């Protein structure tokens with residue numbers, strides 16, 4: 520259970536260093552490099568402990584559930600602090616993940632905030 524996304528249902532494996540993190544923020548705190556962006560994400564369900572892959576380009580409603588135990592892992596992230604802005608809060612993977620705006624200082628967090636974490640380090 521990470522301190523950023525309190526209700527995280529899955530861990531994600533970073534494509535860059537191939538370690539497991541509960542969220543992109545955890546990677547940002549422990550790694551010395553920006554989180555590599557990847558369309559194919561490897562998840563580990565915290566309920567059944569099984570790993571599975573998802574392609575962010577083909578993410579559908581049914582993909583919000585663990586393929587092994589049907590645990591609903593795409594949730595609105597519960598974070599310790601209230602978020603200052605709404606943009607980027609959607610935990611579903613969508614096109615906004617790919618936008619190139621540099622956002623700084625905000626507290627938006629979700630397990631899919633890959634680009635955001637990379638920006639803050641880069």
Ligand SMILES: [Zn+2]
Nearest residue numbers: 533535536550
């Ligand atoms: Zn890494």
Ligand SMILES: [Zn+2]
Nearest residue numbers: 521523542545
């Ligand atoms: Zn975290």
Ligand SMILES: [Zn+2]
Nearest residue numbers: 564567585588
């Ligand atoms: Zn599961």
